[in-house]
Amino acid sequence: MGLFKNLFGTFSKDLAIDLGTANILVLVKGQGISINEPSVVAIQVDKHGQERVLAVGHEAKDMVGKTPGNIKAIRPMKDGVIADFQVTELMIEHFINKVHGRKMFSAPRIVICVPYGLTQVERKAVKESATNAGARSVYLIEEPMAAAIGAGLPVRDPNGNLVVDIGGGTTEIGVISLGGLVLSKSIRIAGDKLDAAITDYVKKKFNLLIGDRIAEELKIKIGTAVKLDEELRTQVRGRDQVEGILTSVDITSEHIREAMEEPLRQIAEALKSVLEEMPPDLAGDIVQNGVVLTGGGALIRGLDKYLSDFVKLPIYVAEDPLLAVAKGTGRALEELDLLQQTSFDDE
Ligand SMILES: Nc1ncnc2c1ncn2[C@@H]1O[C@H](COP(=O)(O)OP(=O)(O)OP(=O)(O)O)[C@@H](O)[C@H]1O
Ligand SMILES: [Mg+2]
Numbered sequence: 001m002g003l004f005k006n007l008f009g010t011f012s013k014d015l016a017i018d019l020g021t022a023n024i025l026v027l028v029k030g031q032g033i034s035i036n037e038p039s040v041v042a043i044q045v046d047k048h049g050q051e052r053v054l055a056v057g058h059e060a061k062d063m064v065g066k067t068p069g070n071i072k073a074i075r076p077m078k079d080g081v082i083a084d085f086q087v088t089e090l091m092i093e094h095f096i097n098k099v100h101g102r103k104m105f106s107a108p109r110i111v112i113c114v115p116y117g118l119t120q121v122e123r124k125a126v127k128e129s130a131t132n133a134g135a136r137s138v139y140l141i142e143e144p145m146a147a148a149i150g151a152g153l154p155v156r157d158p159n160g161n162l163v164v165d166i167g168g169g170t171t172e173i174g175v176i177s178l179g180g181l182v183l184s185k186s187i188r189i190a191g192d193k194l195d196a197a198i199t200d201y202v203k204k205k206f207n208l209l210i211g212d213r214i215a216e217e218l219k220i221k222i223g224t225a226v227k228l229d230e231e232l233r234t235q236v237r238g239r240d241q242v243e244g245i246l247t248s249v250d251i252t253s254e255h256i257r258e259a260m261e262e263p264l265r266q267i268a269e270a271l272k273s274v275l276e277e278m279p280p281d282l283a284g285d286i287v288q289n290g291v292v293l294t295g296g297g298a299l300i301r302g303l304d305k306y307l308s309d310f311v312k313l314p315i316y317v318a319e320d321p322l323l324a325v326a327k328g329t330g331r332a333l334e335e336l337d338l339l340q341q342t343s344f345d346d347e
Contacts, residue, residue, distance in 0.1 A: 013100060014109045015135075016329035018146070019092065019126065021077040021115055022168025022191060022296065024057075025326035026095050029333055033326055035095050039168075040064060041087050042073045056094045065211040079188045080115040080170035082122045089129035096133040107136035113146040113329040116172045116186045141332055143167075143325060144174025144184050147294040150328025151318035155179055160278075160285035164271060164307075165325065166190050166297025171267050173274045175282060183277060187270045191297050193263045194219055201259030203241065206249045210238040219300070223256040225264055226302035226309075253301075264303070268310040275311060290314030294324035 014029040019039070026035035037057030044054045054071060055063065064073040076087035100108070110130050114123060123140055130138045147165040148155050153176065155161065160177045168191040175183040195215040202208050202215070210218075214236060222232040232253040240247045271291070278286065291313055293304065298321035308315040318324045 014333055015096065015099060015111070016326065016333045017092070017095070017110060017112045017130075018326040018329055019077070019112055019114050020167055020325070021075070021080060021170070023322070024091065024095060025323070026099050027326050027330040027333075028099060029330070032330075033323065034099055036323075036326075037061075037095070039077055039091065040073055040075050041091050041094075042067065042071055043087070044071050046070070053090055053094070056091055065213055077115065078169060079192070080117060080167075080186065082118065082125065085122075085125050089125070089132070092126070092129040093133040096130065096135070100134070107134050109137050109139070109333070110135040111139045111141055111329050111333045113141045113143055113325050115167075115170055116143045116184070117170070139332075141329055142174075142181060142184075143170075144172045145176060145181055146325045146328035146332065147172070147318075148174065148176045148292070148328065149331050150324035150326065151292045151294050151321075153292060159289070160282035161289055162274070162286050162291045164267075164291060164293050164298075165295040166267065166293065166300075166303075167295040167325075168192050171270065171295075171297065173271055175274065175278065175286070177282060177285075182279075182282065183274060185270055185274050187266065189263050189266050189270075190295070191216070191219075194223070194260050194297070194300075197263050198223075198256060198259045201255065202236065202238070202251070205255065206251075207241040208236070208238040208247070208249055209241055210236060214238065218251060218256055219260070222251070222253040223260060224253045224301035225257065225260065225306035227257065228253050228301070260300075264300075264306065267297075268307055271307060272311050275313075287313065290316055292316050292318050294318045294321045296322050 016027040018025040024039045027033045038061035040060040042055040042060035042063045044052045067073050074087050076084040082088050127138045148163040153161040155176045156179045158178050162175050165172045170186050171190045173185045174181050198215040202210050222234050235248045236251050237248040298317045304315040
């Protein structure tokens with residue numbers, strides 16, 4: 001028995017996958033995170049219309065917006081839904097194979113955290129992709145639960161905890177108590193919408209056309225949710241909408257704050273509405289425990305302060321918010337009892 005268990009532990013390489021709309025992370029049981037790449041696939045279409053995968057992950061993301069006519073850089077999952085099933089499957093298989101190589105002693109068990117609110121059809125497709133890639137069994141976990149576990153919250157306690165995961169496609173708000181999701185809300189306003197708001201703003205304010213990549217860079221480099229004591233600034237290059245020429249303008253953190261104001265307010269409103277729906281006993285717990293932020297959006301400058309001013313509660317940013325969901329999914333994989341208690345389904 002001991003040997004058997006050991007063999008499994010050593011060679012089956014059970015996996016936890018955070019299948020995010022912006023980033024996909026793969027964690028190998030007992031080894032930690034081994035893949036952390038953008039959820040992007042570059043596909044080449046030949047003259048017969050045949051499609052071929054050219055690149056996946058980082059390499060593919062670098063091609064976004066720069067591809068010649070016969071190459072498409074696809075983000076197969078958008079706004080928290082699977083926009084392209086086939087390419088999503090290709091991507092999942094690519095990364096599972098990359099981790100496993102050819103040395104698969106026994107088929108792995110895989111826990112996958114999927115965007116919250118996927119349809120049954122989408123969930124089934126994700127499971128099938130992992131099965132096709134060689135999984136022995138596939139479990140799905142809901143993102144707010146994985147985020148809460150990954151943020152180190154005591155999810156099994158009879159004590160309410162509130163987590164807000166701001167990813168690329170969706171913001172998920174979940175209240176967790178006794179190992180279950182008591183209350184949750186998902187809105188399709190997250191990192192991608194912030195980027196789009198920045199693109200729109202720059203276009204209106206400066207007549208400057210910029211791509212998604214540049215908008216995201218601005219958000220990360222100088223974006224802020226609150227007024228900063230010392231403004232940040234940078235130069236941004238793009239095409240002048242009127243003259244058609246390539247030019248550059250100076251942009252400040254205050255511009256980006258203004259650009260992101262509306263979508264950030266919508267995230268704050270969503271949090272507020274969950275707080276308003278909360279059963280009184282749990283509300284008391286949240287007042288005590290505060291709110292934890294995970295996902296890449298948690299890294300927006302001053303977002304904790306902004307949300308705290310809005311809902312009048314303490315707001316904390318999880319350690320390594322971009323890794324929280326993957327870590328939580330990994331913990332679920334490790335702890336079988338946790339696996340059975342939390343919101344898994346294996347239909
Ligand atoms: N330092 C930063 N400041 C602001 N935003 C950031 C920062 N770093 C990453 N992001 C944003 O975080 C988002 C990606 O976060 P994350 O990896 O948690 O999303 P995801 O899990 O792939 O998406 P989802 O959970 O919606 O499916 C992107 O929109 C990215 O621009
Ligand atoms: Mg996510």
